[in-house]
Amino acid sequence: MWDKKVDVLVIGYGGAGAVAAITSHDEGADVLIVEKMGVGGGNTNVSLGGFLCLTDLKEGRKYLEGVISCVYDTVDQDVIDTFAKECCYNRQWVEELGGKTHSYGGAAYGDIPGASVVEKRLITGENTKKTNSFWAFLKDLVEKRRIDTWFNVQTESLVINKQKEVIGAEVTSEGKKVRIKAEKGIILACGGFEYNENMKKNYLKGYPYYSLGSPGNTGDGVGLAISAGADLWHMSSVSTPLGFKASEHDAAFFIRPSAYSYIYVDQTGKRFASEFTDIHAYNNIVDFFDVGGLVFPRIPCFMIFDEKTKSKGPLAISALGYNRDLYQWSKDNSMELEKGWIVSDDTIAGLAKKLDLKSDVLQETVKKYNTACGLGNDIEHARPSDKLVSLENGPYYAMKLSPTLLNTQGGPKRDSFSRVIRPDGSYIKGLYSIGELGSVFGLLYQGGGNLGECMAFGRIAGKHAALEKYITDQADL
Ligand SMILES: Cc1cc2nc3c(=O)[nH]c(=O)nc-3n(C[C@H](O)[C@H](O)[C@H](O)COP(=O)(O)OP(=O)(O)OC[C@H]3O[C@@H](n4cnc5c(N)ncnc54)[C@H](O)[C@@H]3O)c2cc1C
Numbered sequence: 001m002w003d004k005k006v007d008v009l010v011i012g013y014g015g016a017g018a019v020a021a022i023t024s025h026d027e028g029a030d031v032l033i034v035e036k037m038g039v040g041g042g043n044t045n046v047s048l049g050g051f052l053c054l055t056d057l058k059e060g061r062k063y064l065e066g067v068i069s070c071v072y073d074t075v076d077q078d079v080i081d082t083f084a085k086e087c088c089y090n091r092q093w094v095e096e097l098g099g100k101t102h103s104y105g106g107a108a109y110g111d112i113p114g115a116s117v118v119e120k121r122l123i124t125g126e127n128t129k130k131t132n133s134f135w136a137f138l139k140d141l142v143e144k145r146r147i148d149t150w151f152n153v154q155t156e157s158l159v160i161n162k163q164k165e166v167i168g169a170e171v172t173s174e175g176k177k178v179r180i181k182a183e184k185g186i187i188l189a190c191g192g193f194e195y196n197e198n199m200k201k202n203y204l205k206g207y208p209y210y211s212l213g214s215p216g217n218t219g220d221g222v223g224l225a226i227s228a229g230a231d232l233w234h235m236s237s238v239s240t241p242l243g244f245k246a247s248e249h250d251a252a253f254f255i256r257p258s259a260y261s262y263i264y265v266d267q268t269g270k271r272f273a274s275e276f277t278d279i280h281a282y283n284n285i286v287d288f289f290d291v292g293g294l295v296f297p298r299i300p301c302f303m304i305f306d307e308k309t310k311s312k313g314p315l316a317i318s319a320l321g322y323n324r325d326l327y328q329w330s331k332d333n334s335m336e337l338e339k340g341w342i343v344s345d346d347t348i349a350g351l352a353k354k355l356d357l358k359s360d361v362l363q364e365t366v367k368k369y370n371t372a373c374g375l376g377n378d379i380e381h382a383r384p385s386d387k388l389v390s391l392e393n394g395p396y397y398a399m400k401l402s403p404t405l406l407n408t409q410g411g412p413k414r415d416s417f418s419r420v421i422r423p424d425g426s427y428i429k430g431l432y433s434i435g436e437l438g439s440v441f442g443l444l445y446q447g448g449g450n451l452g453e454c455m456a457f458g459r460i461a462g463k464h465a466a467l468e469k470y471i472t473d474q475a476d477l
Contacts, residue, residue, distance in 0.1 A: 016435025052452025
């Protein structure tokens, strides 16, 4: 009946899956990882690689609770406790396993209590066009342990017994169906649903949203978890900056100019937010629906800029995202202008015409913004005063921008052992969920939080599955 038996089956070989597999293996379990793409890494490998750490448990816990439950509560106290304890341990975990780390930032929301103990850290090392230092570190740990890893394997379904426990999975490998028994547990680490149009239409408010990450993230984990009776949470929560989607590429480009002479305008030609909103938080700004016009007037929106911004450097951050080794963005943006990705005109009125915007409105918007730059005070949208640089003489340029996902946070609800929970609050024996598939983050997101969470709940699930229990060792930190 079974083609293969293992202790722990990890579905998805990104950051969370790798951490879980390493931990389960080190606890003595026989582990198999199955990955649907030809290589591992998922979103993790195309990310910046920053992970969340806390330098004090009591204060850090306050901060995480503030971010996670700032507007409403969805996450149980013991899940937040566990996350906080594990974030205190993230740095040490890397260092115990031979990695070096360095800090590159802190809390996104400085007013939330406990913000001063938040650190974002990177694993010290080279980020190449193929591998970032975070993924290189994890991949090396998996390979040194010779953890069995199957690529190009599609997980079709979970095998569930009469007691409603998850005992195995059916996968397709090289065209053949393979039944895998997981004696101790299955860990879902399949990432989000950034490339599942149906799920995005159903679960997010605005549309269309594109992705900066890996096309392997098609929401399979959501379907698998539902089939076992899971409750879902945070389905409408995403972390998204604004970026550019070219029809010839699956993934979008992360747009972040090096100069400051640019503004964002909606389809009416008006600014609608500070252009320096936290990059993870644009969802809360762009999914506004105009019930009068029956449109999302900020999807797409437009970035309007002048020659200073055009010539300062590439508009896209080409070291990040799935396109990083598929397309070389030109240094002065001239190739993208030639391709028509950037539109240009000598006057704002001419640019407005090319974008199908009302020219008097766009002219007035630019005039108002330039006045704010002169005053050093953006009364309308509170853009930081050191980033107020006016749009000077033509030619002027524009690029169509859309929400471009760093991740989706939704998926199966988990408990403090990372077990998947049913709507009645009971847990599904044998099934765990980790990483951005059912993240603890809801409305607000703290940068570095996803990879911090991949490490935290990857360890928890990996250890609990291997030992069928996990009491966090870091309780006294
Ligand atoms: C450009 C960019 C920058 C980012 N920067 C940061 C950052 O600095 N810090 C941070 O915390 N977060 C960052 N993020 C978000 C973060 O990268 C992700 O949330 C995180 O990597 C998710 O890890 P994961 O292991 O859950 O999923 P992934 O790393 O995406 O791995 C999921 C894996 O599962 C595989 N899979 C999917 N379905 C199946 C299936 N049915 N069977 C088998 N395998 C399957 C996928 O192919 C993939 O390999 C960034 C994201 C992007 C796109």
